[in-house]
Amino acid sequence: MNVLTNPSQLLVKNSDVLEAERILVIQPENDDFVSQLCQQGTASVNVFTTSEAVRSRLADLGVSDACLVYGECIPVQEEKPDTVILYLQKSREFMNYLLAMSLPLLMDNGRLLLVGENGSGIKSWQKRLAAYGDVVKIDSARHCSLYVLTPTVKPSPFVIDDWIASFEEVVHDVCIKAVTLPGVFNHGRLDVGTRLLLETMEAGFKGDILDFGCGSGVVGTWLAKRFPGIRLSLLDNDAMALAATRETCRINEIEPVAVIGSNGLENVRGRFNAVVSNPPFHEGVKTQYETTEQFLRESKSLLKPRGRLRIVANSFLRYPPIIEAVFGHCHVLAKRNGFTVYEAING
Ligand SMILES: C[S@@+](CC[C@H](N)C(=O)[O-])C[C@H]1O[C@@H](n2cnc3c(N)ncnc32)[C@H](O)[C@@H]1O
Known part of the structure; x- marks a missing residue:
């Protein structure tokens, strides 16, 4: 189906x-647009995505690896594109990052098309794009708008280090420095829910640990500092998060066993003594529960005997019935400021 x-x-x-x-x-949606464009064969098409879900869908649809960059940035190409199509992103900072990355890639006299939902704030980008050149609205339909930018200002070279930020946090006397990049969850500080999760982790972690939806890598890195000797794997769908995680591990002198780009648990191998997470419930501008519900349903099969699942979530989310259905129980370890920490043990 198309x-x-x-x-x-x-x-x-x-x-x-x-x-x-x-x-x-740049940042196509999880649909068939790119493969249709490739099939038309009238233009050479390259794609940049930070989403493993999009990367694997495009690969399944036959888009060749050579045309596909999954990562935190795309290098300047020998043959510059004459057209960049940018899909609107939720985070304004991430949009600024993508514009700074993509405008230097364009050939002279090239143009950038910006498309997105009206409800996601695309109209405000007409004004912001004007800082880069001439902007014309092409069309508005299907609750979306399409603009074309013809740059008139020479863009500065893109330097990813200019976009890195960091923060330090102490929980149970363990200090971690976290590195983040635009668009990565909670850019700039430790999330209230994540802090509550770490506060419940005073004892009992050893062996193989998986941090699911690692973001900037704070949970896994904190665990590795608190429990030296654990074998840490960190997973996220988002390549920006994985780049931040690698850097967070590096500056905290933690050597993870694996940093995994994966949509849900798709690319995870092996079994763990513990799976820990502040799991996702937003995707783009829409609320999305399916990823976490599926993660909870599959989590038991990832655990060694007596292995534990420990997550934090907004208290209103209906995760306990799912955890109970899978494990036969669901313990509440802490509750504060609208967040709850749940634990279940395998077997
Ligand atoms: C609530 S954030 C938690 C980040 C970090 N662990 C923390 O506590 O600061 C959830 C993370 O899940 C990731 N995520 C979203 N959808 C995902 C998916 N389908 N598969 C894997 N990770 C996903 C997001 O990129 C985000 O980094």
């Missing part, structure tokens, strides 16, 4: 603006 989100439908509706020789698509 699936196109509303922003992609708006692009297809305006197929004349897609006439180009070399197109770079």
Whole structure:
């Protein structure tokens, strides 16, 4: 079945603006737009995504690895694109990051198309884009808008280090420094829920530990400092998070066993003494529970005998019935400021 989100439908509706020789698509949605564009064969198409879910879908649809960059940034290409298509992102800082990364990639006289849902604030980007050049609105339909930017200002070279931020936190006398990048969960400070989770981790962690949805890597890194000798794996769907996690591990002198790009548990191998998480419930601008519900349903199969699952979540989320159905019990370890820490033991 051919699936196109509303922003992609708006692009297809305006197929004349897609006439180009070399197109770079930045942060496409999890749909069939890119594979359709490749199949048309009229332009060479490259894609940049920070989402493993999108990367694996595109690979399944036959988009070749050579055209696909999954990572925190895309290097300047020998043959510069004449057209960049940028899908609107929720975080303003991440949008600024993507613009700073993609504008120097464009050939002279190239153009950037920005598409996104009206409800996600695309209209405010008409003004912001004007700082880079001439902006024209092409179309508005399917609750979305499409703009074209023709840059008139020469962009500065992109330097990823300019976008790195860090913060320090102490929990139970263990200090960690965390490195973050734009778009990574809770840029700049320890989340209230994450702090509550760490506060319950005073004792009892050893062996193989998986930090699911690691973000900037704070939970796993804190555990490795508190319990030296654990074998730590950290997992996230988001390549920005994985880049931040690698850096957080490095500056805290932690050597993880693995840093895994994975949509849910898809790319995880092996079994663990503990799986810990502040799991996701947002995707883009929409609330999304399915990833975490599936993670909870599959988590038992990842645990060694007597292995433990420990998560923190907003107290209103209906996770306890799922954990009870899988493990036969669900213990509440702490509750504060609207967050609850749950634990279940395998067997
Ligand atoms: C609430 S944040 C927690 C981040 C970090 N552990 C902390 O406590 O600061 C949830 C994380 O899950 C990641 N995530 C979202 N969807 C995912 C998926 N389908 N598979 C794996 N990770 C996902 C997000 O990128 C985000 O980093």
